[in-house]
Amino acid sequence: MRKLAWSKAALALAAWIAAAAACAAAYPERPITLVVPFPPGGVADTVARPVAEALGRELGQPVVIENKAGAGGAVGIGQAARAKPDGNTLLMSLSSISILPEADRLLERKPAYGLEQFVPIARVTADPTVLVVRADAPWHSLQDFVQAARRQPGKLDYGSSGIYGTMHVPMAMLENAADIRMTHVPFTGAGPAVQALLGGQVQALATGPASVLQLIQAGRLRALAHWGEQALQALPEVPSLASQGLDARFVQWSGVFALAGTPAPVIERLRQAMRAVAQDEKVRGLIAASGSPVMYLDAPEFDAYWKKDSASLAQAVRRIGKVQ
Incomplete structure (x- = not known):
């Protein structure tokens, strides 16, 4: 009986292996x-x-x-x-x-x-997210931006891809770390949020470098800081929040x-x-x-x-x- 049971188990295992191999060979159809x-x-x-x-x-x-x-x-x-x-x-x-x-x-x-x-x-x-503003904005450093937010609590608007999304959370971290208050304006994604920044509907946003690098290189946006711990490969001159004394990190x-x-x-x-x-x-x-x-x-x-x-x-x- 034990031999029969082992034989059945071995046959079942062999059948499963054959079926799995066939599944892998056929995928995708x-x-x-x-x-x-x-x-x-x-x-x-x-x-x-x-x-x-x-x-x-x-x-x-x-x-x-x-x-x-x-x-x-x-x-x-x-x-x-x-x-x-x-x-x-x-x-x-x-x-x-x-x-x-x-x-x-x-x-x-x-x-x-x-x-x-x-x-x-x-x-x-x-990638760490990057804080960007329009190139014609009056803030040329993170300190400029933070000081402006402190002078006018809630006055600066920032865009995001949605509440609690990867563009909202880092900005909320920045608010907590810098003890400032801004107004959050959610959009349906990073693309629309970036367009809103370019159009002046919001004054800042945090996003991955891929969304804004070409616009930074074209002189349409300015990067003020990033949420990483090491220099960014694409933007080596942009300082981290940590290097500016703010405890906020986001990848x-x-x-x-x-x-x-x-x-x-x-x-x-x-x-x-x-x-x-x-x-x-x-x-x-x-x-x-x-x-x-x-x-x-x-x-x-x-x-x-x-x-x-x-x-x-x-x-x-x-x-x-x-x-x-």
Whole structure:
């Protein structure tokens, strides 16, 4: 009886291995959707486009970007969370994926998704946000900006991609660290927020370098500071908040996720493809040119990084408190 049981177990295992191998060999059989939970023009979209093109080459099927903006990223992330876990729907998200569920709980709302609904595949970039103003603004340094905010509490408006998003949280950190008060004006994504800054509807914002580097280089925007600990590769002359005596740090990373429950062979296939994408010189060049050099982490390292970062961001949201 024991031999028969072991024989059946061995046959079942062999069948599972064969099925898994067949699943991996067949995947993908149709185009893949890469959900970007922000409108075109923001960091996630800027990184997603070269990644999608290269990932499609690696997988042998087109990877089609679907921009699904709203609620600081919650609309698109929630949509991706409801997809079938078969590898045919992926998510390109920013670090806001970790912030939004905690913000919903703080506001006593049902979260649009849970972090447990996603499996990290690869981190692509990781950049501190940058404080920018229009080039014709009267502030030429962080000190100028902070002093102006102190003189007129609530008078300066700053834009963001949405409440508790990756453009709102760092500015709230700056307010707390510098003991100033500004007015938050949320938009549907980084792209619209940057356009509002250029148009004079807001006076400042914090965003990843990829959203504003070309505008800084073109002389349309001015960078005053960043939320990192080391000099930025794209903007080495811009000081950090920490170097100016302000305790505020924030990294806006981008990463690719699959749905929890996606078959392990499909996850492994995606990991292999993303390793190749991260090493693709064309992809690295395009992303670096936008101001966000590739800072690749494979799934295990990304998972550990994500857990630690999520805990830190949840704490930051609780410090900010309820915002309506």
